[in-house]
Amino acid sequence: MNLAEKVRQKYSAMVSDLASNAGEPVVIAKKESVKNFMAALRADSEFSFDLLMDLFAVDYLFWEEKEKRFEIIYNLYSLTKKHRLFIKVQVRETDPTLDSVAGVWPAADWYEREAWDMFGIRFSGHPNLKRILMYESFKGHPLRKDYRYNERQPIIGPLN
Amino acid sequence: MGKPVSPNLKVKETRPMLLNVGPQHPAMHGIVHITAKLDGETVLGADVEIGYLHRAFEKMCEQGPYNNAIPYTDRLNYVSPLINNIGWCLAVEKLMGLETTDRCQYIRVVMSELSRVTDHLTCIGASAMELGAFTVFLYMIKAREFLYELIESVTGARLTISYARVGGLKSDLPEGFEEKCRAALSETRKVLKEVKGLLDTNRIFVDRLKDTGVISKEDATAYGLTGPFLRSTGIDYDVRKARPYLVYDRIDFDVPVGEHGDNLDRYYVRMEEMEQSIRIVERALKDMPKGEVSVGDFGRVLSAAEMVDAAKMGRTKGFHEVEVDLDPTLEGTTRRHHDDVYSKDKKVALPAKEDTYGNIEGLMNHFKLVMHGHGLCPPKGEAYFPVEGANGELGFYVVSDGSDRPYRVRVRPPCFPIMAALEKILVGDMVADIVPTFGSVNMIGGELDR
Helix, strand or coil: CCHHHHHHHHCCCCEEEEEEECCEEEEEECCCCHHHHHHHHHHCCCCCCCEEEEEEEEECCCCCCCCCCEEEEEEEEECCCCEEEEEEEEECCCCCEEECCCCCCCCHHHHHHHHHHHHCCEEECCCCCCCCCCCCCCCCCCCCCCCCCCCCCCCCCCCC | CCCCCCCCCCCCCCCCEEEEECCCCHHHCCCCEEEEEEECCEEEEEEEECCCCCCCHHHHHCCCCHHHHHHHHHCCCCCCHHHHHHHHHHHHHHHHCCCCCHHHHHHHHHHHHHHHHHHHHHHHHHHHHHCCCHHHHHHHHHHHHHHHHHHHHHHCCCCCCCCEECCEECCCCCCCHHHHHHHHHHHHHHHHHHHHHHHCCCHHHHHHHCCCCCCCHHHHHHCCCCHHHHHCCCCCCCHHHHCCCCCHHHCCCCCCCCCCCCHHHHHHHHHHHHHHHHHHHHHHHHHCCCCCCCHHHCCCEEEHHHHHHHHHCCCCHHHHHCEEECCCCCCCCCHHHHHHHCCCCCCCCCCCHHHHHHCHHHHHHHHHHHCCCCCCCCCCEEEEEEEECCCCEEEEEEEECCCCCEEEEEEECCHHHHHHCHHHHHCCCEHHHHHHHHHHHCCCHHHHHC
16 A cells, blocks of 8 residues: 555545556645645654645646646655655636645745745735745736746836 | 933834845845844844746746756756756656666766765855855865866866756766866865865854754754755755665765754765765766777767768768767767667667768657657656755656646755745844855755746
8 A cells, every 4th residue: 555545544534536646646635624634644643744845836727637727736755754745736727725734834835925926826824925936016927828938027126 | 532422311212123135245145135124133033035036947948848948957056057957857757767877877976966066165165255264265166166177078068067868968978087087076175174174173163153043953844944954953864865866875875964953064064965975976986887988890080070061961871880079068979978878768869970960760860859849758747856956855846748848847946945944044143143044055046046
């Protein structure tokens, strides 16, 4: 039984499906309970995911088989158990909102700001959800697939 | 002497002062803006603002074929670009299920470790300079120069090296590399010894680093730190050990850890890591399988320009028995070295230059790989590959839709979480501690802002 199956067995109410990326375990979690799920995974001594390695989004606008447009991917690592698990949460285009996990791992703070900046995914309960790489007056979310790569926006700042 | 201010004057209220450090400040190692909130000289809060060097790395990677992303990865961590190059190629290779040759893997290890040494040299040299130890900076840059020259002789460039290829390397090591490398490493060792003598017992240096920029084990994990920063707190997480890639499992080396998680421990960890990297390089050079360099099989040696000119006029008849003399600064590989550093998979590896110019199969393979809409088409799916960058875990997450371009590329930049934790680390320290702490972060704008 691999790691993802173990997680599903224990938290079947919060897991909707399993997957794999190039052989590594992936758990697809339900959106509503994501915060509780993450907190449980961190606290659970069987898994003890103490390190949030990464958090980012993928925009599946042009994939026909994906029902929901966005996928948020959490890359968790456990320093004590030395295992890694990817957790995916799918989010609809019409309501790109998700609970913030910044309370579980402070590392999520900036990662979530980046996901908001680049994809326009709102993390409710985030302490300071503002743009991080782009400037405040920037329009749109540049890593979305419908944002053209050669689109230009006016240069900001004092013009003297 | 004027009259003293009235002794009855009492301080009624104090207010915290805001101090802008950066964005353009010599100690900011690039462009980053810290708004420090001060009470006297104590830092009460620090608002870190990043994004000044955002160049849309992830977006631009989606616009071109897989091999076209390699020059972009050079510009992520521009102090150790080889590690980024190799990390990207490993991620794509994982997606495609490719295995590279043994020699290629050893060369990748050697180049990664040389990069790690240059990175740590820059980091320690620059932060020592900011504390007034200018000599150390000059010594370390001297050592870095030896290594850069070495890297230049292999890749043709000092920083923007674009050396790795999906399924292989741009070219094999040049002749006489091993001796040159050993010489450069022994020079580096000498410099490290000198620097240790200058800094380890230097009262000013030690006093300014000791117990400043402290982060606890728990905080370091909660903030997702990796690399020398995490190891300075006593956690021995190193991707090369935790999940060995390339041939790191065949090479013996130690992972130095600190104890207190302060700036001084990070200095010690970095110094020891350089020593370990040198050890890895020496071992890898010793173990590296020899490529078949059978000069006798081929006839005369052509210069690259001569070959191209002859091919343009269709005089390709004798090409199967000539050998081309390609400078490492030129793009491409010669047949003599080709199979040693390239994967056997013809659909991935660019053919050797003699074949591209000399026979129709080679030309077709080349064409199929470089033309728009052809090239590497990994199967639909996604893969994550972490490597140990100089600042911590550097991971590439690649999503493929089956076409010749990556659908989504995500880099896990090792400095990003460290910068997120910077406020936590700075609060409670003095203003003067901002500089050594920030120096020990080794912030690299390229990978932070992407």
